[in-house]
Amino acid sequence: MRFLLCSLLLMLGGCQPLWRADAGPPREYAGAFGGALVWEGVVTMSDDVLILPGGSLTIRPGTEVRVVPAEGTQIDPEYFSSLTELLVRGRLAIEGTAAAPVRFTIVERPGVEEIAWAGITFDGAPGGTVRHAVIERAETGIRCVGSAPEIAGSELRRCRYGIIAQAGSHPRILDNRIEDGEGGVFCWRGSKPYLKGNRIAGHDEEGIFVDADSRPWLDRNTVTGNAIGLALYPRDLPFDANGIEGNAENLRLLGPDKP
Amino acid sequence: MKPVLLLIALLLAAALPAGAAGPLLYQGEQTLWQDTVWDGEVTIDGILTVAPGVTLEIRPGTTVRFTPYDSNGDGIGEHELFCQGTLRALGSLDRPVRFTSAAPAPRRGDWGALNMMTSEAGNLLEHCIIEHAYRGFHAHFAQATLRDCLLRDNVRGAQFQESRVVIERCRLVDNTNGLQFRDSEATLADSLVARNHWGVRCVYSTLVLRDCRIEENLVNGVNARESTLTVTASRITGNRRGLYLQNSHAEVVGNELSGNSEHGIFLEQGEVELRGNRIANNGRAGVRWLEATGLLRDNAIVDNGEYALINDGAGPVEARGNWWGETDPERIAAAIRDGRDRSGMGPVEAAEPLLQPLPGTTPAVTEKSP
Numbered sequence: 001m002r003f004l005l006c007s008l009l010l011m012l013g014g015c016q017p018l019w020r021a022d023a024g025p026p027r028e029y030a031g032a033f034g035g036a037l038v039w040e041g042v043v044t045m046s047d048d049v050l051i052l053p054g055g056s057l058t059i060r061p062g063t064e065v066r067v068v069p070a071e072g073t074q075i076d077p078e079y080f081s082s083l084t085e086l087l088v089r090g091r092l093a094i095e096g097t098a099a100a101p102v103r104f105t106i107v108e109r110p111g112v113e114e115i116a117w118a119g120i121t122f123d124g125a126p127g128g129t130v131r132h133a134v135i136e137r138a139e140t141g142i143r144c145v146g147s148a149p150e151i152a153g154s155e156l157r158r159c160r161y162g163i164i165a166q167a168g169s170h171p172r173i174l175d176n177r178i179e180d181g182e183g184g185v186f187c188w189r190g191s192k193p194y195l196k197g198n199r200i201a202g203h204d205e206e207g208i209f210v211d212a213d214s215r216p217w218l219d220r221n222t223v224t225g226n227a228i229g230l231a232l233y234p235r236d237l238p239f240d241a242n243g244i245e246g247n248a249e250n251l252r253l254l255g256p257d258k259p
Numbered sequence: 260m261k262p263v264l265l266l267i268a269l270l271l272a273a274a275l276p277a278g279a280a281g282p283l284l285y286q287g288e289q290t291l292w293q294d295t296v297w298d299g300e301v302t303i304d305g306i307l308t309v310a311p312g313v314t315l316e317i318r319p320g321t322t323v324r325f326t327p328y329d330s331n332g333d334g335i336g337e338h339e340l341f342c343q344g345t346l347r348a349l350g351s352l353d354r355p356v357r358f359t360s361a362a363p364a365p366r367r368g369d370w371g372a373l374n375m376m377t378s379e380a381g382n383l384l385e386h387c388i389i390e391h392a393y394r395g396f397h398a399h400f401a402q403a404t405l406r407d408c409l410l411r412d413n414v415r416g417a418q419f420q421e422s423r424v425v426i427e428r429c430r431l432v433d434n435t436n437g438l439q440f441r442d443s444e445a446t447l448a449d450s451l452v453a454r455n456h457w458g459v460r461c462v463y464s465t466l467v468l469r470d471c472r473i474e475e476n477l478v479n480g481v482n483a484r485e486s487t488l489t490v491t492a493s494r495i496t497g498n499r500r501g502l503y504l505q506n507s508h509a510e511v512v513g514n515e516l517s518g519n520s521e522h523g524i525f526l527e528q529g530e531v532e533l534r535g536n537r538i539a540n541n542g543r544a545g546v547r548w549l550e551a552t553g554l555l556r557d558n559a560i561v562d563n564g565e566y567a568l569i570n571d572g573a574g575p576v577e578a579r580g581n582w583w584g585e586t587d588p589e590r591i592a593a594a595i596r597d598g599r600d601r602s603g604m605g606p607v608e609a610a611e612p613l614l615q616p617l618p619g620t621t622p623a624v625t626e627k628s629p
Binding site: 031032034050052053079080145166167186188189205206209211228231233252254255256 | 332333334335435436456457477478499520540542543562564565
C-alpha cells in the first residue's frame with residue numbers, strides 16, 4: 001500500500017516536492033529525487049526519501065526536518081528499513097551551524113515508539129557532509145555503507161546505534177556528541193573511520209566497537225559512561241586511551257585470544 | 260469478414276512481435292493471447308503481458324533484454340514482463356535463459372520485473388540468470404518454482420506476496436536486497452544468499468530454509484517477523500546479524516551461525532527451539548534473547564565476542580546442556596549476561612553443561628572473523 005501510495009505521489013508530482021517552495025508551508029517530501037533539492041525552514045519527511053545517484057540534497061542552517069514515523073503495520077520496506085529513512089546515494093550536505101543547527105524532530109502520535117525512524121544512510125555516496133545536525137531517536141543515527149562523509153559538530157542522541165561504518169566506509173567523525181543509545185560507534189567490515197574529539201557517552205552497551213577487519217583512527221575522544229568503553233578485536237590498533245574512562249568497563253579485548 | 264473474426268485477427272496480429280523473422284521485438288503494451296515459444300534473442304521495449312491461460316515457454320540459450328525506461332525519474336525502470344498465464348523459462352546448465360537490461364551500461368533497476376500475478380499454474384524457471392531489474396522475480400497470488408537460477412545485481416532479487424514459492428539451488432547475490440516476502444509459503448533450499456543488504460526477510464509467512472548459505476549480508480542474514488520457520492543444516496555467516504527472529508515460531512537445528520558482526524541469533528519475543536547449532540565467533544554475542552520462550556540445548560556456543568548469551572528480557576532462559584567451550588562454571592557464567600549482571604533482567608539456567616561439543620556441531624569450516 002505504501003509503495004502504491006508513493007508511486008501515485010511520484011506520478012502526480014513527477015519526483016518534485018509534493019508542495020513547491022513558493023507554495024508556502026507546509027512542505028512535505030517523500031520519494032526519490034534526482035535533481036538538486038534544497039530544504040530550509042520547516043520541512044516534513046512524510047515517508048522515505050531517496051537521493052538518487054547524481055542528485056543532491058542541501059539542508060540549510062536552522063532547518064527543522066519533521067520526520068513522520070512510518071505506520072507500525074508497514075511490512076514491505078521500500079529500501080532498507082520499515083521505519084522512515086533518509087537514504088543517500090547522491091550527495092547530502094547538511095549545513096547546520098553551532099548557532100543554527102539542523103534538527104530532525106519526530107512528529108509524535110499515539111503509539112510512536114522510542115526508536116521512531118531509521119535515520120540517515122549513506123549508501124555508496126560520494127562524500128557528503130553532516131555539520132551541526134541534531135538527530136534523535138533513530139534506529140541508526142548515521143549509517144555509512146561504502147561511503148566517506150564528514151560528520152562534524154553534531155548531536156546524536158537516544159539512537160539505538162549512533163554511527164555505523166561498514167563495507168569499507170571511511171567517514172570523518174569529528175567533534176560530535178553521541179549519547180544515550182544502545183551503542184555509540186560501530187566499525188564493521190573493513191571500515192576505516194577517523195574519530196577525533198567526539199564525546200561518546202551513556203550507552204547501554206559499547207561506546208566504540210571495532211571488529212577484526214576495521215582500522216579506525218581513534219584520536220582524543222571522550223568515551224565515558226558506557227557499559228563498555230572500547231570493545232576491540234584488533235590487538236595492534238593504536239588508539240588514544242586517555243579519554244576512555246568512567247565506563248563500567250573501559251576496554252574489552254575480543255577475539256580468540258581474549259584474556 | 261465478420262466483425263468477430265476481424266477482431267480475432269486483429270488481436271492475434273497485436274500479439275505478433277514486430278520483426279518476427281529476426282530477433283523478436285515487443286514494443287509498447289502488448290499481450291500474448293496464445294501459447295508462445297521464444298528461442299534466441301528477444302527485446303521487450305514496453306510491458307508485455309502473458310494472458311490468463313496462455314503459456315510462454317522460453318528455451319535454453321534465449322536472452323531476453325528489457326530496454327530501460329524511467330518515466331518519473333525514480334530510478335526504477337518500468338518495462339517488464341507481466342504474466343497472468345504460465346511462464347516456463349527452461350534454460351540448461353550450458354545454455355541458461357538470461358533476463359537482462361538492454362542498456363549498454365546496465366545497472367540495478369533498469370527494468371521492472373518478471374511479474375507473476377494471479378498465476379497459479381506451474382510457473383517454472385530453471386537455469387535462468389536474472390539481472391539489473393528492480394524486482395528480479397516478483398509474484399502476487401502465484402505459485403512458482405525457481406531452480407538453479409542466478410539472481411544478481413537487482414534492487415530486489417526476489418519478492419512475493421500471498422504466494423507459494425520454492426527456490427532450489429539458486430544464488431541471490433549482490434542485489435540491494437536478496438529475498439523478501441510476506442503472507443507466503445516459501446522453501447529455500449541448497450541456495451546461496453550473499454552480499455545483499457537484506458539477505459532474507461519475511462513477514463506473516465512460513466519458511467523452510469535448509470542446506471543454504473546466507474553470507475555477508477549487510478543488515479540481516481535472515482529476518483522473520485510474525486512467521487513460522489524451520490531452519491536446518493545451513494550456514495549463516497559473516498552477516499551483520501545472522502538470524503533475527505521477531506515474534507516468530509522457529510525450529511533452528513544443526514546450523515552454523517558464525518562470524519556475524521553483531522549476534523549469531525537475535526530472538527525478540529516468539530517461541531524458539533535451538534538445538535545442535537554451532538554459534539561461534541560472532542562479534543557482540545552468540546545469542547541475544549529478548550522476551551522469547553523456548554529452549555537452547557545441545558548447541559556449541561563458543562568464542563563469541565563479548566558474550567556467549569545475553570538475556571535482555573525479564574523472563575528466564577532455559578539453556579541447560581550446551582557446550583560453552585569450557586567446563587569451568589565461573590568462566591561459563593562470565594560468558595553469560597543475565598539478571599545477575601543487570602537488574603531487571605531474567606536469569607539464564609545454564610546448568611549441566613556439555614563437557615565437549617556434540618558430534619556434528621563443530622564442522623570443519625573456514626570462518627570469517629566478526
